[in-house]
Amino acid sequence: MTIQIEGYQGARSCTGGPTPGARNLMSWWLGAYGNRGARNLGIYNCRPVSGGSVLSVHAEGRAADLGTPVGNTWSWGVMDTLRLYSYELGLQCVIHNRSIWSSIAPDWRPYSGSSPHLDHGHVELLWWAANGGLTVDLLNQVMGGGTPPPPPPPPMPVLRLGSQGDAVRRLQETLNRWYPSLPPLVVDGDFGPRTDARVRYFQQRAGLVADGIVGPATWRALGF
Ligand SMILES: [Zn+2]
Incomplete structure (x- = not known):
């Protein structure tokens, strides 16, 4: 401003x-x-x-x-x-x-x-x-206020080991917020082995199949 x-x-x-x-x-x-x-x-x-x-x-x-x-x-x-x-x-x-x-x-x-x-x-x-x-x-x-509501956000893409980009960055930020006591993931938009391990860790605790694939159910469980 x-x-x-x-x-x-x-x-x-x-x-x-x-x-x-x-x-x-x-x-x-x-x-x-x-x-x-x-x-x-x-x-x-x-x-x-x-x-x-x-x-x-x-x-x-x-x-x-x-x-x-x-x-x-x-x-x-x-x-x-x-x-x-x-x-x-x-x-x-x-x-x-x-x-x-x-x-x-x-x-x-x-x-x-x-x-x-x-x-x-x-x-x-x-x-x-x-x-x-x-x-x-x-x-x-x-x-901001007074403007028409924005269109709903597009669905989050399915991510897995090897995925890259902004959605991976959001995933990494979100996982870091979920687990502040664990060593934070580097928010680099690169879905590497550490991100994969953290996703499986999350999935296991959320009662999901711990396959490291971030699809609609995992996104939902993460709060998206
Ligand atoms: Zn005038």
Whole structure:
């Protein structure tokens, strides 16, 4: 959780359309909060900042207007979370409910622009995020609560002596948690003889066939 400080990127020209990152932000928003009235109030717009002469970041398709029902109780928390994770997400400015945060300072400040932003959050992306760095996956991962539940994890693969990879790593970590008093297995993703012996040790105590093959029954017994 880090607030983006410095590096504000103003708009230079009208670029012709929304950026991939801003589209991703909008689709995450609609997916996560559509059932609470979230709406798409637009991304690309070749215009100056309302009431000013500076070009809006909307003109580069790097700002999304995340529509919110006026007077709701939840959008402020979401906007504040976007600010708190702005470094991870590549955001440089959020305006909502008469308040503005931008990367010139960490805190919210009163916003005195002509629109009070009661019906939407205006969210600006840094170029790396706009160019596709900000993905729906990243948003789901960083923003957590309020997002749709993730799909169920895929079933764990069957492992045995000679297996390799992340699932073996998880197996080794789990066995180490089961038996803190035994010498820990090296968590190297390599199902070698020591891991094999520890699996059989576990299986025997769990009332399973001690064959060293980690299939569905062994995974279940391990807590997966
Ligand atoms: Zn806007």
